Amino acid sequence: MYLSELKKGETAVIEAIEADDLLAKLFEMGCVPGEKVKMVLIAPFGDPVAIQVAGYTLAMRMQEAAKVRIRKDSFSAQNFKL
Amino acid sequence: MFNAITGLNQKVSNFPGTTVDYKWADIGNTRIIDLPGTYSIYPKSGDEHVTVSTILGQKTGFEPDKIIVVADASNLKRSLLLCLQVIDLGLPTVLALNMLDVAAQKHIQVNAVELSNLLGIPVVEINARKKQGIDILEQTVSDLKVPTKVFYQINPAIIEFLEELKIVINTGNIYKDLVMAHQVSNASHAKQNIARVFSKYEFETGKLQARETVERFKQIDEILIECISKTAHVADRSNFADKVITHKVWGLLIFFGLLFVMFQSIFWLARWPMELIELGFDNLSSYILHQFPNTMWSDLVANGVLAGVSGVLVFVPQIMILFSLLTLLEDSGYMARVSFIMDRLMRSFGLNGKSVVPLIGGMACAVPSIMATRNIENVRDRLITIMVIPLMSCSARLPVYVLLIGLIVPDTQVWGVFSMQGLVMLGMYLVGFVAALLVALVFKIILKQNNKNYFILEMPAYKWPTINNVSLVVWSRVKVFVKEAGLIILCVSVILWFLGSYGPGDKLEQVEKKYSQSIYKDSTSAQAQMQAEKLEASYAGHFGKWIEPAIRPLGFDWKIGIALLSSFAAREVFVGTMSAIYSIGDGEGHQSLKHKMQAEVDTLTGKPRYSMATVWSLMFFYAFALQCTSTIAVVYRETKSWRWPVLQIIILTGMAYLTSLAIYQLFS
Secondary structure, three states: OEHHHOOOOOEEEEEEEOOHHHHHHHHHOOOOOOOEEEEEEEOOOOOOEEEEEOOEEEEEOHHHHOOEEEEEOOOOHHHOOO | OHHHHHOOOOOOOOOOOOOOOOEEEEEOOEEEEEOOOOOOOOOOOHHHHHHHHHHOOOOOOOOOOOEEEEEEHHHHHHHHHHHHHHHHOOOOEEEEEEOHHHHHHOOEEEOHHHHHHHHOOOEEEOEOOOOEOHHHHHHHHHOOOOOOOOOOOOOHHHHHHHHHHHHHOOOOOHHHHHHHHHHHHHOOOOOHHHHHHHHHOOOOHHHHHHHHHHHHHHHHHHHHHHHEEEOOOOOOHHHHHHHHHOOOOHHHHHHHHHHHHHHHHHHHHHHHHHHHHHHHHHHHHHHHHHHOOOOHHHHHHHHHHHHHHHHHHOOHHHHHHHHHHHHHHHHHOHHHHHHHHHHHHHHOOOOOHHHHHHHHHOOOOHHHHHHHHHHOOOHHHHHHHHHHHHHOOOOOHHHHHHHHHHHHOOOOEEOOOEEHHHHHHHHHHHHHHHHHHHHHHHHHHHOOOOOOOOOEEEEOOOOOOOHHHHHHHHHHHHHHHHHHHHHHHHHHHHHHHHHHHOOOOOHHHHHHHHHHOHHHOOOHHHHHHHHHHHHHHOHHHHHHHHHHHHHHHHOOOHHHHHHHHHHOOOOOHHHHHHHHHHHOOOOOOOOOHHHHHHHOEOOOOOOEOOOHHHHHHHHHHHHHOOOOHHHHHHHHHHHOOOHHHHHHHHHHHHHHHHHHHHHHHHHO
């Protein structure tokens, strides 16, 4: 599944970024494979969204989030630590 | 931190992209350069490009001797990416560990000694806001040596590639060769050799950078395990605030509510200091006229210089309020949230969430705001933002609106709380904003989108704004306003006084002779009549008359014509010019400019000169027209071509003329 499908409050682990033009930018912002993310905010018109990643909050549009492949955290959200 | 070291007062804020250009200061024989923040050595936007090209020595022509990397201790992982890259460039580097207090709040402890061991460079703990640790940092920098470690691991797959690259670029540092190669192949005038090497080995710069980043983060994770300890995870203070501030309903309400309060307070709070300043200057010029012999010089001082100076100073209170409020919002971290909640809306108009902050900044001044667009990665979005920023009502229009609104809108209250004049003012700001959106929409349809279009923005943690920084920004802004605008206004007023007091041939004397006849004596209305005729006979009058045919359809007479022309130096000159025109030869009864303008009668129709139709037409002209030479200059600098500033002048001033024409013709 993709980051864009993640609901508010849900957590996941990044598997890959499926867009070459975004790769370098998202990686340097800390969105590297294996990193945990949590969906924290959704803007008034449903887009953009903000995630918590690598200890800070990062905003991106749905079109970018749709390129981030994730694996849903099988553990519950309580185990989630940043 | 730059301020702490140099003792300078540069603006800092809590929005990514505040510093967009390099600033330097010399201390002794050392030059310290402050650079915009960047996430990595591979620039993604204009401001980051400034930083990287300076580090590589391309911007200034010389390589820096030493580098201070400032890291956010509360988010060390990302800060270390750039740090490792800088270390691998082989330059003497020190890591300044900032925001330890924020890290402590998040229960993050950083072991600086261990970190220094692992990185192979000195690590100094500082607090830039409180200016702590700066002396130790300076000490460390003075005996800084080349890093002892190299982190860049040459991937076996690209060894051949790097070897071949060496033939084209050879700096002696293989990582530096690579960084420079990336830089060049990103530029439009790519050196063909480098492009050829890249394509031969089928390396795309983006993928190569991405691979390097992933490898570096792996190294960083290993380093951080050794030197960071986290205790229990505590919910971030920012999180709850963000839930409200970016909420569907509340978020938008708060945003528009804040804007509303801002304009109301500009009118309310500034009222009595403004009246005080006006009164003071009126008294001063009457005093001069009464105390000193009526010579050319006393007239010049009272009616030329003082009229101009008071025209400038009277707006200082409003500018102070506007800048304090904008700086408060920026410092707190709210502006990044505004970008976030407005992005979707802005996108429909060919803009970008990141356009919002420059647009709001445009309400202060277009010049720094146009520079602030550098952090918009997308070329088209950035260009459109630059084109429409001058439509936002800047602080130079404020004096013009205040004067004109004062003429036609009664000073009454709506529902007992809101000032009617404040509401109309808010309306004028909205007109500018809506016009900006519509023009952006037209550009969106005309200009094609290039491929790279994304919106990725860090949301900084909320911080309490420091009074120090707010007062710093306000003070420097007021200084610039008084100095630059003031100087222009002063010069223009003196020139206007001259042009208004002297005329070609002996026409002025003829007017005086005519009124010196006994039948006109002791009649005050005849005195006023004489002043008007004298002005008309002067150089200024001739000049105004000459352009009158072009602006008559807009409802403007030759006096407004003079003010319009002088406004092309800067908009706020309008008020200074009007004060000068209306006080020339005004020997007695110093009234405020507003009263003089209200009393003015149109000689053609016999109705008040400043009718509703004329004033509205004039206000819309000022709302749209591009009458600011500094803006034109900065647009040229940022777009590197005359095409865009010229287009901007034609579109905006054309819009102004047509709108004013329509308003005057429909409502007069």
